[in-house]
Amino acid sequence: MSFDLTIEPIGEVIEVEEGQTILDACLRAGIYIPYQCNHGLCSTCKVEVVEGDVDLGDASPFALMDFERDEGKALACVCTLQSDVVIEADIEEDEDSEYLPIIDYTGMVSEVTALTPDVKKIIISLEQKAEFQAGQYIQLDIPGVEGPRAFSIANSPDHGDHVELHVRLVAGGAGTTYLHNELAAGDGLSFSAPYGHFFVRKSQNKPMIFIAGGTGLSSPKSMIDELLEAGYEEKLTLFHGVRAKVDLYYQNYFQALADSHDNFTYIPALSEKKDDDDWDGEVGFVHEAVERYFDGSFAGHQAYLCGPPPMIEASIRALMKGRLFEKDIYCEKFLSKADGTDDKRSPLFKRI
Amino acid sequence: MAEKRKKKLGIKQRYSMLTRGLGWDTTYQPMDKVFPYDNYEGIIIHDWEGWEDPFRLTMDAYWKFQSEKEKKLYAVIDSFAQNNGHLGITDARYVNAIKLFLTGVSPLEYQAARGFTHVGRQFRGVGPRVACQMQAIDELRHVQTQIHSMSHYNKFFDGLHSAPHMHDRVWYLSVPKSFFDDARTAGPFEFLTSISFAFEYVLTNLLFVPFMSGAAFNGDMATVTFGFSAQSDEARHMTLGLEVIKFMLEQDERNIPIVQRWMDKWFWRGTRMLTLVGMMMDYMLPKRVMSWREAWDIYFTEAGGALFADLARYGIKPPKYADIATKEAEHISHQAWNIFYNYTHAAAFHTWIPEKEELDWLSEKYPDTFDKYYRPRLEYLDKEEKAGRRFYNDILPMLCQVCQIPMGFTDMDDPTTISFHSSEYQGNKYHTCSHGCKDIFDYEPEKYVQAWLPVHQIYQGNCGGAEVPDVLKWYNFNLGADNMEYQGSPDQKLWDEWQAHRKKA
Numbered sequence: 113m114s115f116d117l118t119i120e121p122i123g124e125v126i127e128v129e130e131g132q133t134i135l136d137a138c139l140r141a142g143i144y145i146p147y148q149c150n151h152g153l154c155s156t157c158k159v160e161v162v163e164g165d166v167d168l169g170d171a172s173p174f175a176l177m178d179f180e181r182d183e184g185k186a187l188a189c190v191c192t193l194q195s196d197v198v199i200e201a202d203i204e205e206d207e208d209s210e211y212l213p214i215i216d217y218t219g220m221v222s223e224v225t226a227l228t229p230d231v232k233k234i235i236i237s238l239e240q241k242a243e244f245q246a247g248q249y250i251q252l253d254i255p256g257v258e259g260p261r262a263f264s265i266a267n268s269p270d271h272g273d274h275v276e277l278h279v280r281l282v283a284g285g286a287g288t289t290y291l292h293n294e295l296a297a298g299d300g301l302s303f304s305a306p307y308g309h310f311f312v313r314k315s316q317n318k319p320m321i322f323i324a325g326g327t328g329l330s331s332p333k334s335m336i337d338e339l340l341e342a343g344y345e346e347k348l349t350l351f352h353g354v355r356a357k358v359d360l361y362y363q364n365y366f367q368a369l370a371d372s373h374d375n376f377t378y379i380p381a382l383s384e385k386k387d388d389d390d391w392d393g394e395v396g397f398v399h400e401a402v403e404r405y406f407d408g409s410f411a412g413h414q415a416y417l418c419g420p421p422p423m424i425e426a427s428i429r430a431l432m433k434g435r436l437f438e439k440d441i442y443c444e445k446f447l448s449k450a451d452g453t454d455d456k457r458s459p460l461f462k463r464i
Numbered sequence: 465m466a467e468k469r470k471k472k473l474g475i476k477q478r479y480s481m482l483t484r485g486l487g488w489d490t491t492y493q494p495m496d497k498v499f500p501y502d503n504y505e506g507i508i509i510h511d512w513e514g515w516e517d518p519f520r521l522t523m524d525a526y527w528k529f530q531s532e533k534e535k536k537l538y539a540v541i542d543s544f545a546q547n548n549g550h551l552g553i554t555d556a557r558y559v560n561a562i563k564l565f566l567t568g569v570s571p572l573e574y575q576a577a578r579g580f581t582h583v584g585r586q587f588r589g590v591g592p593r594v595a596c597q598m599q600a601i602d603e604l605r606h607v608q609t610q611i612h613s614m615s616h617y618n619k620f621f622d623g624l625h626s627a628p629h630m631h632d633r634v635w636y637l638s639v640p641k642s643f644f645d646d647a648r649t650a651g652p653f654e655f656l657t658s659i660s661f662a663f664e665y666v667l668t669n670l671l672f673v674p675f676m677s678g679a680a681f682n683g684d685m686a687t688v689t690f691g692f693s694a695q696s697d698e699a700r701h702m703t704l705g706l707e708v709i710k711f712m713l714e715q716d717e718r719n720i721p722i723v724q725r726w727m728d729k730w731f732w733r734g735t736r737m738l739t740l741v742g743m744m745m746d747y748m749l750p751k752r753v754m755s756w757r758e759a760w761d762i763y764f765t766e767a768g769g770a771l772f773a774d775l776a777r778y779g780i781k782p783p784k785y786a787d788i789a790t791k792e793a794e795h796i797s798h799q800a801w802n803i804f805y806n807y808t809h810a811a812a813f814h815t816w817i818p819e820k821e822e823l824d825w826l827s828e829k830y831p832d833t834f835d836k837y838y839r840p841r842l843e844y845l846d847k848e849e850k851a852g853r854r855f856y857n858d859i860l861p862m863l864c865q866v867c868q869i870p871m872g873f874t875d876m877d878d879p880t881t882i883s884f885h886s887s888e889y890q891g892n893k894y895h896t897c898s899h900g901c902k903d904i905f906d907y908e909p910e911k912y913v914q915a916w917l918p919v920h921q922i923y924q925g926n927c928g929g930a931e932v933p934d935v936l937k938w939y940n941f942n943l944g945a946d947n948m949e950y951q952g953s954p955d956q957k958l959w960d961e962w963q964a965h966r967k968k969a
Binding site: 172 | 532
């Protein structure tokens with residue numbers, strides 16, 4: 113049994129399990145509600161219940177006053193749902209969010225191509241045009257696999273008659289094994305979309321740095337395609353980190369884009385260059401290439417990071433060292449089932 | 465397609481609409497003259513608008529919240545008094561923890577009110593000014609409610625009658641007092657780093673959780689209730705501590721080494737002060753919650769570890785000497801109790817040798833140190849006492865110039881050797897108890913040579929007289945009641961009578 117929770121002022125709708133707290137559901141859905149004690153004692157996570165019935169849980173009478181209970185306030189960290197509910201929380205509005213509703217789609221696989229030895233490009237053609245923001249992801253149902261899997265969309269939302277996915281084969285992963293070995297053009301696939309808060313904040317008109325690791329290239333590709341097509345004028349710099357030359361894909365595509373757009377620069381980097389790789393580009397971790405290119409100074413930019421957690425963490429440290437902070441850093445961590453949960457974090461940062 | 469909901473103003477926008485324009489740039493006097501303190505510490509702020517309000521509360525809502533908290537708290541305090549709540553505590557020895565709290569900690573709430581009132585005037589940015597002013601009022605509420613909650617015990621037990629007076633004079637209370645004096649006499653950014661960050665964020669759980677769960681475990685519901693009431697304000701205080709650190713670190717990279725030095729300093733000063741809490745947890749609670757070592761592991765090593773892992777992104781390192789402080793968690797409570805056992809004739813609370821089961825509990829909690837170093841001493845002292853030779857130390861101890869704790873702590877790698885450090889300044893020698901305190905002294909010797917060290921003051925004749933009883937009278941002690949061993953104290957006699965009555969009834 114689960115209920116729908118609508119979160120104002122952003123209008124996002126998420127699913128909440130019976131007995132699951134509002135805070136837990138929001139954090140798992142990537143929606144940050146300020147919180148501290150997580151035990152109903154401190155009142156940092158206070159929200160207003162606008163519609164629906166809730167159980168206030170074990171909220172301390174000093175953290176949630178009687179008059180607040182009468183006014184419909186609740187502490188998200190101990191509050192559970194008894195019906196579909198609408199809350200209003202202390203969440204900052206994002207000017208660039210289109211707050212698109214999640215829709216179920218069914219499409220047909222029109223292309224499966226190898227991009228590298230362990231990455232496949234999968235294109236799903238759609239009859240109903242998909243609505244999403246560049247950078248967002250889908251939840252794909254994979255035949256014979258329990259629960260959907262998340263994949264970022266690699267094409268621009270201007271071409272929503274299909275979605276392009278980049279799928280790396282995860283050793284022992286049931287979902288990606290199926291997609292690599294069984295899936296063929298002509299197959300039907302269903303998914304729901306769009307998900308996530310990883311989209312470009314173009315309203316701020318800042319130069320953008322994209323740092324992609326492996327198949328983390330998908331979201332930045334969608335973003336860059338859309339920005340360039342729309343004539344975005346600020347500088348865009350894409351860094352793509354992979355291990356060896358054989359793992360690099362879309363090199364020609366981005367090089368051609370860079371040649372035809374003065375404001376776009378493309379810098380691939382190999383972290384484990386092989387001796388026989390024909391390569392005169394950047395060598396080393398991708399965040400090191402970023403530091404070298406910008407001479408360690410990032411103030412005034414926006415950064416978009418997409419890839420495995422160690423690459424994200426190293427990039428965040430490099431950017432912060434170069435005076436770029438949380439409000440200008442956006443990231444999408446690629447977690448596979450094997451990565452498990454995040455390490456214990458402090459409340460110092462909200463999104464990164 | 466589902467209909468999209470109409471966007472509403474977020475709480476942040478509403479708050480800024482409500483408060484916009486409450487500050488202004490002065491015109492007939494330069495801002496630097498109106499706010500002379502917020503740049504002399506070397507902290508560089510380019511944009512005060514970069515301050516993110518850590519909480520958004522209007523004064524109107526604030527009064528409403530606080531008044532309801534008060535109503536609830538005073539209902540509990542009243543019923544505690546009417547129902548003779550003091551009879552429900554585990555043992556009269558517990559009240560000594562209350563004595564330590566009322567004389568050592570509650571006056572700090574008042575010091576905090578003074579400190580936040582001061583810095584609430586000194587920042588040129590409106591955001592931090594308002595946050596500090598609100599916290600100043602919170603702190604006044606805390607000291608009031610604590611005094612009111614604990615005043616019930618003052619009707620029956622000794623040592624609770626003159627907390628503010630004692631706080632200003634008594635030797636061991638100069639440890640917490642000098643901590644706050646040091647913070648309040650620093651600049652406004654250092655004050656927030658010391659109190660809002662190091663104290664209220666990094667170390668607060670090591671102070672409040674032990675006292676409040678100690679109270680809950682020992683049947684003291686009045687204290688538990690003021691703990692809850694204060695903790696609901698604490699969330700605001702903690703977020704202020706985090707925000708000020710982020711603000712300084714993000715405004716200019718030249719702020720980083722200054723913030724690092726303050727973190728090192730105030731972490732060390734904080735852990736020194738928390739020695740009193742460690743001792744309370746391990747020795748003074750008849751029913752124990754957890755050991756000081758366990759509390760340290762949970763609240764500093766784990767929670768603090770997560771925080772400093774995040775701060776590393778700014779180039780901030782874990783506090784200097786955190787490794788030594790972690791080693792100290794094995795020793796410090798035992799060494800402190802030993803010091804107080806030595807000087808109970810000059811303290812406003814009682815000490816005692818733990819009972820057999822209590823010693824066993826300590827052996828179990830400190831398997832590497834207690835049986836080897838501390839249990840034999842306690843058993844020896846116990847034997848002496850039973851033979852009519854309760855030991856009191858009549859020699860005044862040497863104090864650390866910085867933390868003002870008697871120099872009784874040992875080298876942590878060699879727990880039978882006292883740790884001595886010293887520095888020369890303008891031809892005089894100054895003593896410190898540790899590397900941490902010595903570093904603090906050496907960085908600002910001109911500040912710490914002014915320390916009001918109780919033992920020096922006694923010897924200089926500034927504390928009521930030359931003999932110990934003269935000094936104790938100057939402290940406002942009831943001699944023979946407030947001080948001395950618990951066994952045979954008026955507190956104990958009264959408690960035993962009550963227990964006997966209860967048995968008869």
